[in-house]
Amino acid sequence: MDITLVEVAPRDGLQNESHPVTTADKIELIRRSVAAGLRRVEAVSFVNAARVPQMADAEAVLAGVPRDGEISYAGLVFNERGLDRALAAGVDEINVVVVATDTFSRRNQGCDTAEGIARWERLAARAAASGLWRTVTIAAAFGCPFEGEVAPAHVLDLIERVAAAGPDEIALADTIGVGTPDRVRRLVTGLIERAPDALPRCHFHNTRNTGYANAIAALDSGVRVLDASIGGIGGCPFAPAATGNIATEDLLYTLDRMGVDTGVDLGAVIDTAAWLGEVLESPVPALLGRAGRFPAAAVS
Template structure:
């Protein structure tokens, strides 16, 4: 049976824009529940300034409290060398860096252009490589930008190629505002794969327009075998009007199992975890969680 690797981004991407503080203990329990459900790649936090992302202010405490057991992967987001050093001090063994295929989005999101962001990441990736720490690269706005509109697949490919050349082992291509359609998603991935091997690509699609599962199906048919998702569909882009969040991990896993792929994930346990975190955040369950709810 062919396998698709699911990268769980809920504890970081899903929670980072929550308006009220989520206790560290709740985050740790969420991560423990996700791991118990069989997820082996979980993005737990980001070593960014608490001034800009208050929800991630407990990053060092949280990462230090995680049990780094064999087979578990906890990549943390770092914006620069200072973030990397803090992450290393807290015990990080894998990191991620982020830029975008849109110049306007990059400037508004991280206060610099694409070229400058890549120059900023070069010493981060080099330092991580010297420590044998794998680096994941994110490319936002791979299917559209809230400021520039449609983004050419070749623009995405150029950024992905440069991240790969710097030393990123994997490149995650993000439909940040969730406007992409299956044909666009497949064309984008196939264009990027002309410069970066398909085996090194991941898909990170938001569900603003209800297209995320269809888009994932399209790129999986094209050969992508790593997908990002957020339990209970938590998260979303704060720059996208009406953004409803990431695609729900439980719905992605249900689709993948229906397609005959192995994910290693216990779907009932994952659905229960989705319900659990939704109750604590006051969020409605995903469509799948509602459908699989126990009868009264």
């Protein structure tokens, strides 16, 4: 079984960090990710810099990243202006978020869920005409910080509605880390049934220590694309306590031990996480860098 990891530390990771990170260090994080073998990178977000100042230098970041034809760079886009910027900056993919609940959608995007779907439809049409890979992410698919439980039937209905615009990929996001494997299996199975033409993808947070179990449940249910963040950094600035993306290195350790091929060099990712902790002036949340690999690497 081969799977693809989407490295999201440069976007979803850094957007929630209070410590300022220079454009040069963002580019270096992406360069190191690519050197480790990651081939899809969610690099930037084209959003209002007043609301997410960590992403204010999106164009400068994309101007400095490695480009060899094999790497696909994604940008998060919320509106027409964001898509204009993304196209001008030369992204390969766009990711448009539709939030599963009205309350969170209004706080995150300034509109309700229905308008979020309408925005996605408009952006999807323009992006398709420009030849971009189109991902739509259903955020808070497993629970909302403001409205609480999100009914699976509601999420399945949203899947059908966003699928009508012909996405290349539909991602289910556990934005606040409340999902459990049983819910993951149910929603992923429903996603595959209701949107058979879209690639299924999942985005998990480990806020309540269920993220890795959820990732394996997603793989067992047919997902072949998983998001992860080097060092386990990140979260959503508009959701209280939405911390803890699953860490790329911790997930890789599990997958490597299971014999799952990702094409990513675990040692290089561990080294990058250590470097990132120095940049942020704080140890990263991931555990593998502390515990080490098993069996331990031979000393030459």
